[in-house]
Amino acid sequence: MRYWLMKSEPDEASIDHLAEAPHHTLPWTGVRNYQARNFMRDTMQVGDGVLFYHSSCPEPGIAGIAAVASTPYPDPTQFDRKSPYYDPKSDHETPRWTLVDVVFKQKIALIPLATLREHPELADMRVLAKGNRLSITPVTEAEWRFITKHLA
């Protein structure tokens, strides 16, 4: 059992979209960064905990709790010429981009980025590291416990 923080732009896929999706589940499409892909492809397991983070928006922060809901499979948007995530260099025989499904667990009062930075217990969170741009980052069990018990 591992824990993750996954960023999403709420204009595209917010915690509310996830809650209202069929089976409360969405495929995590559009990741086009190898490190983030590798986390989904190689390390994530069904049931892993997910902090659902809203980024590139007026109030960035953790907006809810979710969980990994599938084993990895090819991201269909890489083959869709009409998708902004279309990748002409990928092909069906050796798909370049892999994703997992994510299932809604609960919505929480938004924990703003500034609040996360206030707590020394969270000082080493990958997502708070200077210059971090990774859309998927590991969360330690201690960080997960602190956030879900004291901030959520």
Next chain:
DNA sequence: GCCAACGTTGGC
């Protein structure tokens, strides 16, 4: 809109 930080591309 600005800009720091980082990842990717491609010429050599």
Next chain:
DNA sequence: GCCAACGTTGGC
């Protein structure tokens, strides 16, 4: 393999 140029991320 190096590295400059370019594109993207994402907070502010």
